[in-house]
Every structure is written in C-alpha cells, then in structure tokens.
Amino acid sequence: MQMRFDGLLGFPGGLVNPAEETLEAGLTRELSEELGVALPISVEDHVDSCHAPASSPSSSPSSPLITHFYVKKMEEEQIREVERAAVATATDHGHEVLGMVRVPLYTMKRGGGLGPFLSHSFIGNARTQLIDSLLRLNLVAPEELHEALTRSLKINSHTAEDLKATLALPAVKRKQL
Template sequence: MQMRFDGLLGFPGGLVNPGEETLEAGLSRELWEEIGVALKVGPEDYCSSCLALSPPNLVTHFYTKKLSEEEVREIERAAVSSAADHGLEVMGMFRVPLYCLKRGGGFPSFLLHAFVGSARSQLISGLRALGLLSPAQLQAALAKAEELRQSSSH
C-alpha cells in the first residue's frame, strides 16, 4: 500500500479514459507513475468494482497480483528512485503487517488507520482473494480491530 499526499492510505491508481486505453493498460500506466514499475496486469488479476457514492460518481476497479519477494523489493526500490509521482501524489510505500500480536499489534492496529475511499475493504477482499490470511485469521483480526477502535473511543 502507499501513503498518499493527503495522509490517507490507499493503493496505486488513477483515472482511465476507456476510449483511449483498457483498464489494465491504464492501471499499468498508473503503476509506472506511482511506483516506478510497469507491472503487466491482465483481466485474470481483476478482483472487484465499486461505485463511489459521492461526486464525481466514479467506478473504481480493484486488481490483485501475487508477486515474489524479489519483485516486491524491486518495487520498493523503484518507488523511491524512479517513480514520477513519489513525493507529489505518493509519500511512500509500505508493507501491510500480516501478523497479529496478542494485544492487537500488527494487522488489527493497521486497520485503524485512515484509508481513502474503499481501500480498507479492498485490502480485506484482496487478502481474501489471494489467500494471504485464512478466513479465521482475517475474521479474528477484524474483530480485534473493532475491539481496539471501541476501546480507543471511550
């Protein structure tokens, strides 16, 4: 994921003109601009779509892609050295902690951050689609995050 210019957490992305490029070509272009690597994204990587309920009523499309550890490292290096939007639209990339500590550290605490639009639900559906956490682990993390949120609001 990445920290955006407005302080919210989100995923790389941007606007696509369907008359000029496919969704996948537009996503590859946006990835090049925001992370400095043009990953090949295809229809097989599609995960979900969502209609934004507030103006400008955009439809957002979410794609997931499994990468090797070396590919992730390459992206992390490129994001700070060659991404055109680094320091402008994107303040930095980071890995989502996919572990849970007894008192809620790790993934449950991460879920308390401020996400842009549907990025939080996209993260959860992406983890589900890629099988990076079991359904039981995901449910336990979500329950712990809700418990932490409630205890911090008292």
C-alpha cells in the first residue's frame, strides 16, 4: 500500500478516461508514475468494481466515480524491486505518494501488527478492499483477521478519547492566559 500525500493509506491508482485508454492500460500508466515500475496489469487481475463512496472528493452526483480494484500477485523479489523503484524513479514520489507501506500479516504478542495497521486512516474503501484481498488470497485466516479488526476497533476508541482530551488542551491554555 502507499502513504498518500494527504496522510491516508491507499492503493496505487488514479483516474482513467475510458475513451482514451483501457482500465488496464490506465492502471499500468498510474503504477509507472507512482511506483516507478511498469507492472503489466491484465483483465484477469480485476477483482471488483463499485461506485466510489459519497464522501469521495472526486465523486459528484452528476458524474459518479466508479472504482475498479485489481490485485496483482508478485514474488517477494518483485515487491522489493517495486519498493526500490518507488523511491528512486517514481515521478509522483514525494508529491502524490509519500512512500510504500507493507501490510503486516502478523500479530505480535503485545498486540502490534495487523490490528494497529488497520486502525490507521484509509482513503475511500481501501480498508475494505485490503481486508477482502487478505481473505480472498488466504493471506490471513478469518479468525486472525477478526481478532485484528477487534484490536483495531479498540485502538480507534482509545485514539478518539486521546484526541478529545488533546482538543480540550488549547481551550484550557487560552483560559490560563
């Protein structure tokens, strides 16, 4: 996955004009821009299509945005090549994309790993796409994923409490001045 310029986690991708290129050609172009490597994408890599969430800034009622999700299986050495290229040659690195992020497919004894990763902020339906892909590709057992999502929910509730307390600090400081 990627850390985006807006601080959200998401998958590489972008807008495609179907009058100018196929979805697969557009995704290959976007991957080249964001990852620095031209990964060939085929129709067989397509997993899902859906309307973008209503909160998406690119989506409007008059022209709804449709997202298409592709999954490309890769060997670890290919992933390392992509990670190296993303930093060295990707034209969007440091602009649209701040860096690549590996999804931890484990849970540590003290709770680290997938649970805390899932508690981060994701763009649109990227978290759902990730979870679906982890299950679809049998990368994480359903029970482990359930445990990680439960841990993520607990982390989010603690984070919300921390943010509320932090939000109150400026008001207290203003009153002291």
